[in-house]
Amino acid sequence: MAEAVLDDLIDALRRLPGVGLKSAQRMAFHLLQHDRDGARRLALALEHAVSRTHHCARCHTFTEAEVCATCLDPQRDPHQLCVVETPADQAALERSGSYQGLYFVLMGRLSPLDGVGVHDIGAAPLLERAADGVVEEVILATGFSAEGEATAHALGEALRARGLKVTRLARGVPVGSELEYVDLGTIAHALADRR
Amino acid sequence: MAEAVLDDLIDALRRLPGVGLKSAQRMAFHLLQHDRDGARRLALALEHAVSRTHHCARCHTFTEAEVCATCLDPQRDPHQLCVVETPADQAALERSGSYQGLYFVLMGRLSPLDGVGVHDIGAAPLLERAADGVVEEVILATGFSAEGEATAHALGEALRARGLKVTRLARGVPVGSELEYVDLGTIAHALADRR
Numbered sequence: 001m002a003e004a005v006l007d008d009l010i011d012a013l014r015r016l017p018g019v020g021l022k023s024a025q026r027m028a029f030h031l032l033q034h035d036r037d038g039a040r041r042l043a044l045a046l047e048h049a050v051s052r053t054h055h056c057a058r059c060h061t062f063t064e065a066e067v068c069a070t071c072l073d074p075q076r077d078p079h080q081l082c083v084v085e086t087p088a089d090q091a092a093l094e095r096s097g098s099y100q101g102l103y104f105v106l107m108g109r110l111s112p113l114d115g116v117g118v119h120d121i122g123a124a125p126l127l128e129r130a131a132d133g134v135v136e137e138v139i140l141a142t143g144f145s146a147e148g149e150a151t152a153h154a155l156g157e158a159l160r161a162r163g164l165k166v167t168r169l170a171r172g173v174p175v176g177s178e179l180e181y182v183d184l185g186t187i188a189h190a191l192a193d194r195r
Numbered sequence: 196m197a198e199a200v201l202d203d204l205i206d207a208l209r210r211l212p213g214v215g216l217k218s219a220q221r222m223a224f225h226l227l228q229h230d231r232d233g234a235r236r237l238a239l240a241l242e243h244a245v246s247r248t249h250h251c252a253r254c255h256t257f258t259e260a261e262v263c264a265t266c267l268d269p270q271r272d273p274h275q276l277c278v279v280e281t282p283a284d285q286a287a288l289e290r291s292g293s294y295q296g297l298y299f300v301l302m303g304r305l306s307p308l309d310g311v312g313v314h315d316i317g318a319a320p321l322l323e324r325a326a327d328g329v330v331e332e333v334i335l336a337t338g339f340s341a342e343g344e345a346t347a348h349a350l351g352e353a354l355r356a357r358g359l360k361v362t363r364l365a366r367g368v369p370v371g372s373e374l375e376y377v378d379l380g381t382i383a384h385a386l387a388d389r390r
Contacts (some may be wrong), residue, residue, distance in 0.1 A: 003258055006282075012237040018218060025283045030212045031241070032248060033302050039245045042207040046238035049204040050231050062227055063198055066333070068302040087201075088220045129353050172242045182335055 006032075058129065059123055061087050061105040070103060077101045079136040083126065083155065085109050085143060093141060101139070104129055109142055110150040118154050126155065130164055135176045144171060201219055203225075253324065255317055256282050256300040265298060272296045274331040278350065279319065280304050280338060288336060298336070299324055304337055304346040313349050321350065332360045339366060 006028060013024035031039040055061070056068035058151045063069075080101025090103050108121045115166065130138050138159050142148040156166045171189040173182050182190075201223060208219035227235040250256070251263035258264075265271065275296025281286045285298050303316045325333050333354050337343040351361045366384040368377050377385075 003248065003263070004260055005240075005247050006245050006257055009240040011302060012233065012240040015233040015237070016222045018221070019202060022283075023213060025286075026213070027211045028244070029281055032244060035210060036245050037206065038210040043238040043241035043245070045200075045207040046226070046234045046241075047201050049227060050234045050238070052200050053198065053227060062198055068198070069277055080236045086224055088217075088224060091220075130388070177331040 019040060055107075056105075059103050059105055060107055060125065061078065061090060061103065074099070076133075078134045080139060081130055081137070082137045082139040084141050085151070087140065089143070091150050106108060106142070106151070109147045110148050110154060112150075118158075123155060123158060127158060127162060130159060131162055135164070140166060140168045144169075198221045247263065250302075251300075254300055255302060256285060256298065259276070269370050270295070275334060276325055276330045276332070277334045277336050279336050280343065280346070284336065297330075301337070301346070304342045305349060306342050307345075313353075316346060318350060318353060322353060322357060323356060326357060330359070332362060333361045335361060337365075 009028045009031075010021070010024045012020060013019055013027050018184060019027070031042075052064050054064045056063045056065075056071055058067050060070040061068055063071070074108040077100045080099075082090075082093065082099060083104045083106060084093065084099055085106050085108065087105055090105055093099050093103075104122075104126050106121045106126070108115060108116060110118060110121060110166055129135075140156055141149045142155075152168055156168070159166045170193060171186065172193060173179065173190045179187070204223045204226075205216070205219045207220050208214055211219075213223070219228050220290045226237075236300075247259050251258045251266055253262050253266040256263050256265070263298060272295045273295075276299055277285075277288065277294060277296055279288065280300045280301050280302060280303065282300055285300055288294050288298075299317075300356045301321070303311060305311060305313060305316060324330075335347040335351055337346045337350075347363055351363070354361045365388060366381065367388060368374065368381060368385045374382070
């Protein structure tokens with residue numbers, strides 16, 4: 001594919017996370033040969049998403065409105081605020097069907113190696129949001145990776161310093177797993193947090 | 196991400212080959228949070244590729260012109276015609292730097308299970324192209340998968356019936372490989388085709 005317009009397409013596809021040269025070539029070929037309609041639809045969806053979405057003024061997730069539908073939902077409990085890293089994490093919590101409070105989406109996590117500090121992950125807007133006088137408990141639901149734990153630690157300190165009640169999702173053995181295949185760190189936490 | 200415009204983007208990304216729900220969510224999040232410029236660029240590249248590329252009138256590869264640059268190149272040997280499955284295969288042969296003839300790109304291969312027959316892979320245009328009176332040898336460079344072999348077999352029969360000289364890429368031990376790790380079928384072919 002020596003044509004400039006194809007090289008442009010392959011280069012643009014390679015900027016997607018997890019897509020290398022071979023995958024980008026395969027995608028470009030597939031779209032042009034078998035799914036031009038899909039290519040047009042993707043172009044339009046990208047255009048719309050980029051031009052119409054911005055951050056929710058209250059929880060920072062992506063939304064087309066000033067404030068997102070979840071934040072405006074009167075059915076949700078405004079006393080609980082759950083802090084997640086990404087909209088995908090929020091969606092996972094929603095699918096569990098066991099949380100009725102509100103959210104705050106960091107859109108990232110602490111990552112000192114990549115130069116992402118506590119200011120870059122929206123700590124200040126979170127502190128302001130949590131201090132609205134209605135929120136009683138902040139549930140830290142960042143990931144259990146090293147970066148997610150560091151993020152929870154840093155945010156927890158700052159929130160507690162402002163007198164807020166801060167909790168963290170429980171660590172333990174995943175539902176459905178055999179103990180012999182669970183890693184040692186998880187077993188140690190499950191033992192320490194036994195109830 | 197409950198917003199319609201985001202769901203549209205995730206759905207459109209899922210139509211790409213090898214992209215499932217999780218990857219599509221990750222791509223959408225990455226583009227909106229970290230690379231809106233890349234999203235705009237991808238939308239534009241898709242739009243351009245779909246509206247400007249069509250098949251080369253001679254070799255069937257994707258091109259913006261009536262006939263592609265390779266087919267028009269007077270430096271190439273018009274007596275040899277190499278048949279490949281995709282533009283990516285053509286690019287691989289070009290990178291090897293050991294072929295100076297022309298190409299015919301099938302844009303597919305026989306796949307009876309998916310309902311892809313010999314008419315769907317451009318057999319008729321290939322026979323017409325190869326019968327231009329200039330082509331002396333047709334080199335079948337389809338893959339060495341079951342489908343690629345079946346494609347080479349079917350096309351080879353049809354081309355030979357029209358009195359054309361037909362050859363196939365050599366099967367054998369890949370350069371740099373240890374014999375003990377090479378599969379038995381390849382060793383059998385390398386023995387039979389020894390020179």
